[in-house]
Amino acid sequence: MTVTLVPAPVPVRPPRPARLRPVDVVRVAGSGLHSRPMRVFLSALGIAIGIAAMIGVVGISTSSQEELNRKLDALGTNLLTVGPGQSFGGGEAHLPDAAEDMVGRIGPVESVSAVGLTDAKVYRNDHVPTERSGGIGVYAARTGLPATVGAEVAEGRWLNAANARYPAVVLGSAAAQQLGVHDTGAEVQVWLGGRWFTVVGILASNELVPTMDSAALVGWPVAEELLGFDGYATTVYTRAVQGSVADVQSVLGATANPEDPSAVQVSRPSDAIAAKEATDETLAGLLLGLGAVALLVGGVGVANTMVISVLERRSEIGLRRSMGATKGQIRTQFLCESLLLSALGGLGGLLLGIGVTGGYASYQGWPAVVPAWAMAGGIAATLVIGGLAGFYPAVRAARLPPTEALASA
Known part of the structure; x- marks a missing residue:
């Protein structure tokens, strides 16, 4: 009797999805923003106004304080x-x-x-x-x-x-x-x-x-x-x-x-001048709060833009999923779009706030001072707002079934 040995089948592993490099993620996210320039501009404008208001208030308040210190140094305390x-x-x-x-x-x-x-x-x-x-x-x-x-x-x-x-x-x-x-x-x-x-x-x-x-x-x-x-x-x-x-x-x-x-x-006598400056700082705190509200409204605008973007690009999402893109890659793409959108608004608001501070300080004859912590905080705030605003749309895009997305195209 002849015994034929049949080798055990070798399990075939499914191919691993291609990894997207950070540069590729940014490029894909940037192309998504480039396709809707007017909507991106209006959404980024909300972020820019909020950041400009906060940077302007902090910068003008700091410039006023610097002028007070310079004045008191000259007059003497x-x-x-x-x-x-x-x-x-x-x-x-x-x-x-x-x-x-x-x-x-x-x-x-x-x-x-x-x-x-x-x-x-x-x-x-x-x-x-x-x-x-x-x-x-x-x-x-x-x-x-x-x-x-x-x-x-x-x-x-x-x-x-x-x-x-x-x-x-x-x-x-x-x-x-x-x-x-x-x-x-x-x-x-x-x-x-x-x-x-x-x-x-x-x-x-x-x-x-x-x-x-x-x-x-x-x-x-x-x-x-x-x-x-x-x-x-x-x-x-x-x-x-x-x-x-x-x-x-x-x-x-x-x-x-x-x-x-x-x-x-x-x-x-110098205490009276310092007391006046304290009153101005109270008003600056109120304006800073208004800037934060404007920034929050800008964040809502970014979230709205990203949700609409997911709905409008269902076919693109389905096509990418059918070609092997993972949920994580889709999620990363849309989250990166949200961060880029917020960063554009934050950068514009930062430049606008510095310009407002410089112009007002020059008009008043003050030294123009914008604290580094305010600029860093403004950029950090935009990224946080962008991350929070883009989280839900990114998750929603990643959960979209490929067949449903292609059927709706």
Whole structure:
């Protein structure tokens, strides 16, 4: 008997589907976007508006903060003011005569100066009715005031030891404009306290001490002699060593008026500017939230575009599946399309936001600053939005049966 040995059949493995390289995935996804340019543009526009709003808000806020820091560096954050508050009985208090000298003895204090408010009024000429004083305050001023408060003379000169004893006045920028004074000299005079005072100087605007803009400043001796000034300082300005500002501020009240420290008001002018910036930051936060809403709306637009794309390209999906494309490859293709669409919108929004920030900062005279974290965050946000928006359409496309897709073609 002959025994024939039949070899066992060798199992045949199905061919593995071809792998798509990342470059091929991007190329296929890009061709899908290229076939619908107008729809892609409108969808990307929603993303771009959201990113531009967020980048613009952050950039403008940062530029404003940078301008504030630059301004405070120029003006100085080490200026402190001392003024009289309410007395224990509720009446008006005043600083002691020796307040300036006592404050000057504090170790970290660099300079001290003062002004004193008088009862005098100032007018352009002696024909102006007395009730039309315009709210310009007349102050007696120490000759060292500009060095302490950082004031600059725009026209003429500041008071000195010679003219501080004579009827000479220096006008703040707003006061000079209100009185119609644009020049200085012996022939330029204003009617002050019932007599003519010669305008010897006009100050530049001082943002750190805005009260000086609407003030008329005369010498301390002439104020006591001609204007009935009582000699009490109403504001003492103090420059402290930068690292010791808080320490000086804590002892100023007790030093200026040892008998009644509670009747002294101590303030730091730069805090008012910083408080204004904090208000602007609150508004910036609101605008940032609106930008996030716009970005979310843009993401919904991307999802809508991708869902419609799946419905319109059922035949393409069926053809690719019948030719061996796997569900994963179909899913990757549509997810890549969504990411590319969002990235286009994000890149456009980033450029638009930088342009808006630069233009607004240039208009305001600020340094244009767009933080790197904001740009990186904007791109990351677009990719996250694109991934979330394209996930469902990609899964839906991958689950589409080839026969059903080809039958619907």
